[in-house]
Amino acid sequence: MYVIAVANQKGGCGKTTTTVNLSASLAYLGKKVLVIDFDPQAHATSGLGFDPDKIEFSIYDVLSSLSQQKKDLDSVVQQVSENLFLVPSSILLSTLEQELSDEIGRETRLWSALSQMKGQYDYVLIDCPPNLGFLTINALRSANEVLIPLEMSFFSFNGVNQLLDIINLVRERLNHNVDYRILMTMFDSRLQYSYYVQDAIKERFGDKVCKTIIHINVKLRESASHGKPALYYDKYCRGAKDYLSLARELLSYLEAPEPLDKGWKPQSPSAPSKEMGRDMPLRMVEFIFPDPNVKEVYIAGDFNGWRIGEDSKLEKRNGVWVKSMALPPGRYRYRFVVDGKWMDDPNNPMKEKNPYGELDSLLNVG
Numbered sequence: 451m452y453v454i455a456v457a458n459q460k461g462g463c464g465k466t467t468t469t470v471n472l473s474a475s476l477a478y479l480g481k482k483v484l485v486i487d488f489d490p491q492a493h494a495t496s497g498l499g500f501d502p503d504k505i506e507f508s509i510y511d512v513l514s515s516l517s518q519q520k521k522d523l524d525s526v527v528q529q530v531s532e533n534l535f536l537v538p539s540s541i542l543l544s545t546l547e548q549e550l551s552d553e554i555g556r557e558t559r560l561w562s563a564l565s566q567m568k569g570q571y572d573y574v575l576i577d578c579p580p581n582l583g584f585l586t587i588n589a590l591r592s593a594n595e596v597l598i599p600l601e602m603s604f605f606s607f608n609g610v611n612q613l614l615d616i617i618n619l620v621r622e623r624l625n626h627n628v629d630y631r632i633l634m635t636m637f638d639s640r641l642q643y644s645y646y647v648q649d650a651i652k653e654r655f656g657d658k659v660c661k662t663i664i665h666i667n668v669k670l671r672e673s674a675s676h677g678k679p680a681l682y683y684d685k686y687c688r689g690a691k692d693y694l695s696l697a698r699e700l701l702s703y704l705e706a707p708e709p710l711d712k713g714w715k716p717q718s719p720s721a722p723s724k725e726m727g728r729d730m731p732l733r734m735v736e737f738i739f740p741d742p743n744v745k746e747v748y749i750a751g752d753f754n755g756w757r758i759g760e761d762s763k764l765e766k767r768n769g770v771w772v773k774s775m776a777l778p779p780g781r782y783r784y785r786f787v788v789d790g791k792w793m794d795d796p797n798n799p800m801k802e803k804n805p806y807g808e809l810d811s812l813l814n815v816g
């Protein structure tokens with residue numbers, strides 16, 4: 451069971467959207483996923499189709515000592531879809547800090563409840579409230595990873611240091627291994643400004659930044675108001691594809707036989723975090739698309755977060771399209787984008803079906 455807390459005290463940066471859509475994508479890729487709505491606003495609860503006013507039991511009834519209807523975590527779980535489950539929130543959660551103010555070990559309350567569920571889920575995602583209070587500390591204490599959404603604004607930098615300080619505090623004072631990862635959200639590719647912020651985030655956080663970028667997409671907002679992840683609302687929209695790429699990226703780190711990104715794994719509290727690929731031999735790989743008559747060819751895959759950009763363009767050489775890349779050993783999926791049309795590699799017999807029913811080409815390096 452791998453626990454990811456989605457946290458940032460800045461309001462409206464995409465925490466709930468990320469929790470709901472990343473968990474739906476992981477479930478779509480065959481993982482059993484539990485979402486814990488840990489925000490009294492209960493937006494993840496409504497985003498997954500449940501009316502918080504009609505919910506009978508919530509996470510409050512699991513963690514409270516005062517609740518008249520004390521429950522264990524298992525018994526408040528609601529099923530959303532085949533692999534996706536939810537522990538709903540309620541406004542009462544906002545009273546919990548006050549209620550437990552004299553209790554020893556109150557920061558580990560959620561962790562204790564979760565540890566009884568060991569093995570039942572592959573992934574647990576916790577949607578945190580927009581503050582660094584008792585609930586967020588509980589979530590960080592329960593997590594292997596903190597995923598920090600940052601929207602494309604220089605203001606989003608404000609406060610991240612504070613969150614990182616809290617993460618360090620949890621490592622040191624609560625003696626709990628937890629690492630973090632930055633996710634760029636609400637990227638508007640029409641604005642030059644987005645690219646400035648992207649560069650600044652990459653410069654500041656380096657390899658801690660997810661390769662996948664979440665673009666601004668109105669369907670993400672629309673689907674939330676319909677109580678659905680974008681994947682269930684319009685699976686071809688950009689938002690659904692971005693979060694599916696994020697899920698794949700995450701799985702490629704977490705479930706690769708040889709972890710590609712050591713930074714993604716929990717670190718020991720005192721160990722400096724290792725960075726991706728630092729001590730890994732890279733292998734040169736050449737991708738070739740054979741048809742010289744097409745106008746442009748891009749390559750997108752696990753190795754570049756399924757993004758199409760200048761750096762993923764193939765060059766025409768000696769009558770074929772070519773792209774060389776240095777990759778760490780591992781197993782990758784990729785596709786070509788030929789004159790705007792996605793297709794698998796016609797020269798590569800190794801293929802596997804993707805969730806859209808199309809074929810991804812497979813590559814083993816090393």
Ligand SMILES: Nc1ncnc2c1ncn2[C@@H]1O[C@H](COP(=O)(O)OP(=O)(O)OP(=O)(O)O)[C@@H](O)[C@H]1O
Binds near residue numbers: 468489579637666672
């Ligand atoms: N990539 C996106 N494109 C378009 N709209 C988005 C995107 N991500 C989030 N939104 C919208 O922005 C608003 C805020 O997003 P969200 O609720 O996920 O943020 P949050 O960090 O959980 O907020 P809070 O701090 O209040 O919990 C929502 O209306 C959501 O639908």
Ligand SMILES: [Mg+2]
Binds near residue numbers: 466493577
């Ligand atoms: Mg939220």
